[in-house]
Amino acid sequence: MSPATSAAPLNGAPARMYLPIATEMEQVEETFRREMHSSYKYVDELVRYGVMLGGKRLRPALLLLTARAVGEVCPAHITLATVVEMIHTATLVHDDVLDNAATRRHLATVNARWDDEASVLLGDFLFSHAFYMTAAVDAAACRTIGRATNIVCEGELRQKGSRGCFELTEEDYYGIINAKTAELTAVCCELGARYAGASDAVATNMQSYGRELGIAFQIADDLLDFTGEEHETGKTLGTDLQQQKPTLPLIHTLNNTASAAERVAILDLLADQSPVTAILPHLDANGSLEYARQQAIAFADRAIARLESVPASPAKEVLRMLPDFAVRRSH
Amino acid sequence: MSPATSAAPLNGAPARMYLPIATEMEQVEETFRREMHSSYKYVDELVRYGVMLGGKRLRPALLLLTARAVGEVCPAHITLATVVEMIHTATLVHDDVLDNAATRRHLATVNARWDDEASVLLGDFLFSHAFYMTAAVDAAACRTIGRATNIVCEGELRQKGSRGCFELTEEDYYGIINAKTAELTAVCCELGARYAGASDAVATNMQSYGRELGIAFQIADDLLDFTGEEHETGKTLGTDLQQQKPTLPLIHTLNNTASAAERVAILDLLADQSPVTAILPHLDANGSLEYARQQAIAFADRAIARLESVPASPAKEVLRMLPDFAVRRSH
Numbered sequence: 227m228s229p230a231t232s233a234a235p236l237n238g239a240p241a242r243m244y245l246p247i248a249t250e251m252e253q254v255e256e257t258f259r260r261e262m263h264s265s266y267k268y269v270d271e272l273v274r275y276g277v278m279l280g281g282k283r284l285r286p287a288l289l290l291l292t293a294r295a296v297g298e299v300c301p302a303h304i305t306l307a308t309v310v311e312m313i314h315t316a317t318l319v320h321d322d323v324l325d326n327a328a329t330r331r332h333l334a335t336v337n338a339r340w341d342d343e344a345s346v347l348l349g350d351f352l353f354s355h356a357f358y359m360t361a362a363v364d365a366a367a368c369r370t371i372g373r374a375t376n377i378v379c380e381g382e383l384r385q386k387g388s389r390g391c392f393e394l395t396e397e398d399y400y401g402i403i404n405a406k407t408a409e410l411t412a413v414c415c416e417l418g419a420r421y422a423g424a425s426d427a428v429a430t431n432m433q434s435y436g437r438e439l440g441i442a443f444q445i446a447d448d449l450l451d452f453t454g455e456e457h458e459t460g461k462t463l464g465t466d467l468q469q470q471k472p473t474l475p476l477i478h479t480l481n482n483t484a485s486a487a488e489r490v491a492i493l494d495l496l497a498d499q500s501p502v503t504a505i506l507p508h509l510d511a512n513g514s515l516e517y518a519r520q521q522a523i524a525f526a527d528r529a530i531a532r533l534e535s536v537p538a539s540p541a542k543e544v545l546r547m548l549p550d551f552a553v554r555r556s557h
Numbered sequence: 558m559s560p561a562t563s564a565a566p567l568n569g570a571p572a573r574m575y576l577p578i579a580t581e582m583e584q585v586e587e588t589f590r591r592e593m594h595s596s597y598k599y600v601d602e603l604v605r606y607g608v609m610l611g612g613k614r615l616r617p618a619l620l621l622l623t624a625r626a627v628g629e630v631c632p633a634h635i636t637l638a639t640v641v642e643m644i645h646t647a648t649l650v651h652d653d654v655l656d657n658a659a660t661r662r663h664l665a666t667v668n669a670r671w672d673d674e675a676s677v678l679l680g681d682f683l684f685s686h687a688f689y690m691t692a693a694v695d696a697a698a699c700r701t702i703g704r705a706t707n708i709v710c711e712g713e714l715r716q717k718g719s720r721g722c723f724e725l726t727e728e729d730y731y732g733i734i735n736a737k738t739a740e741l742t743a744v745c746c747e748l749g750a751r752y753a754g755a756s757d758a759v760a761t762n763m764q765s766y767g768r769e770l771g772i773a774f775q776i777a778d779d780l781l782d783f784t785g786e787e788h789e790t791g792k793t794l795g796t797d798l799q800q801q802k803p804t805l806p807l808i809h810t811l812n813n814t815a816s817a818a819e820r821v822a823i824l825d826l827l828a829d830q831s832p833v834t835a836i837l838p839h840l841d842a843n844g845s846l847e848y849a850r851q852q853a854i855a856f857a858d859r860a861i862a863r864l865e866s867v868p869a870s871p872a873k874e875v876l877r878m879l880p881d882f883a884v885r886r887s888h
Binding site for chain 2: 264266267268269272316317320323324342343344346347348349350351353354355357358359360361362363364365366368369371372373375376378379380382383384386387388
């Protein structure tokens with residue numbers, strides 16, 4: 227078994243040592259820490275806390291793995307990998323205000339430890355610092371990162387606008403998760419490839435890999451809101467339902483499989499803010515949990531197929547594992 | 558009387574016609590409107606509302622007037638003028654969430670008409686779109702705009718960290734308003750000059766003009782919180798005090814002029830959340846309102862002196878009037 231495949235690669239610090247990009251991931255951490263500081267004590271404590279709030283560092287890992295799979299990792303990759311994690315952290319910090327969340331990955335959220343105001347401003351600080359850093363690369367990177375971030379925001383707004391819209395179609399759902407999640411993972415892989423000197427064809431392929439991985443990941447993540455073990459996911463089950471956020475299993479049942487009578491019964495349950503345990507049997511009986519699982523697997527498989535455009539390498543091996551890993555979480 | 562000096566230039570739409578940059582200001586409005594849209598109805602309504610929320614369009618006017626005073630207005634100026642207004646609007650939208658404000662310039666705030674979540678996401682949308690647009694200019698503009706926005710955020714965080722710190726010094730106060738307000742006005746004038754082909758010396762001079770104008774404006778604005786007429790300013794008096802935000806008149810009284818006994822009495826009043834009418838006589842008796850006024854005038858005069866580096870023109874005439882206009886508001 228090669229070092230690259232001997233452990234789940236993104237699941238905590240020790241396993242990082244097995245990544246073919248372990249040194250570069252350390253450089254990203256160092257860069258993130260070095261950039262997030264202030265001469266003013268209050269600001270300094272807050273922005274340093276921001277560095278710890280990110281999670282699995284999936285996005286920088288994707289960017290660096292793609293770079294390594296295509297060619298060589300260069301200083302622009304370290305900058306851009308730090309930038310994508312900074313932007314992701316900004317969206318998490320703002321999400322936590324909106325969700326009124328108290329903890330994230332066993333750490334108090336900024337809104338819990340400071341307040342909403344500090345969270346909004348920290349998110350803005352992270353966004354603007356990320357854009358400032360990107361400018362050290364070139365204008366094309368600024369355009370790509372600016373555009374992707376804007377699409378992420380639009381996706382989050384679309385999702386917000388669709389709260390309580392239980393007539394949402396699968397197409398709408400895919401449009402939303404494509405924007406709010408897959409746009410950034412797509413851009414990670416595109417930038418990783420481009421700054422390693424990839425041809426347009428390879429860069430486009432890697433962008434598609436990142437997009438399909440992101441979609442697979444989000445379907446699986448949404449499924450966990452119905453079927454996850456709280457002690458494993460660290461999340462409260464049924465949060466999406468509570469927020470009236472329709473995701474794939476529910477959309478599938480309501481639009482594709484439920485009878486008119488069952489549909490009305492489910493909509494009544496939703497209107498009554500019923501717990502997830504009241505909805506789950508309907509989704510299960512309609513095969514919608516399994517349907518969502520299969521859709522996630524299909525996107526994961528499509529992502530893996532994109533890797534044919536790059537030669538065999540330890541980095542490619544990890545990229546091949548990631549979609550399975552993303553989907554397996556929901557099994 | 559030349560057209561440029563025949564009306565207060567930034568006070569409502571009809572007066573805009575007198576600006577030597579009237580056509581360009583219209584182009585900025587058109588660009589802002591054209592860029593702020595979405596194919597999704599909910600998002601579209603929200604982002605279009607964002608365009609109306611800005612106010613006096615001071616920042617784009619500064620950028621364009623500087624360009625015109627130094628040389629010719631070019632397409633990059635129109636883009637950058639739209640960008641600075643977009644960033645300013647983003648900070649306003651986020652401020653309104655933090656302040657729980659219901660109206661701004663006689664329009665319902667986004668948080669009042671939609672909710673806090675929509676406000677946070679709209680602000681993020683505006684920021685990211687601004688950075689995306691900047692990339693169409695060049696990497697140097699991205700760096701300048703990214704850096705300035707980051708400094709604005711840091712300044713807002715510093716101000717937040719200094720709530721209730723009534724030992725704040727004048728130096729701290731100037732540091733905060735320099736970051737949160739004057740950094741962006743400085744950058745407007747610097748970019749206006751640079752993209753009109755100014756020499757480094759002239760660009761630096763214009764940057765200082767923008768910075769000193771921004772500081773004069775902020776001192777005057779803070780003074781209005783004590784002495785303004787609510788029906789004229791459209792703002793509730795004493796908001797800063799209510800938020801335990803020390804500004805120049807109070808800092809001057811507490812640090813420079815009040816006796817130890819009076820200092821204790823004022824701190825007691827502040828601790829009791831006393832109304833502005835209870836604090837005002839102390840500031841007046843200590844000459845601190847007049848002191849702040851004189852400081853604002855001094856910065857306005859310094860700004861005006863910077864204009865010696867550009868030749869006479871209608872644009873220069875407006876730039877010469879602006880600092881007086883900013884300061885006169887507090888008389």
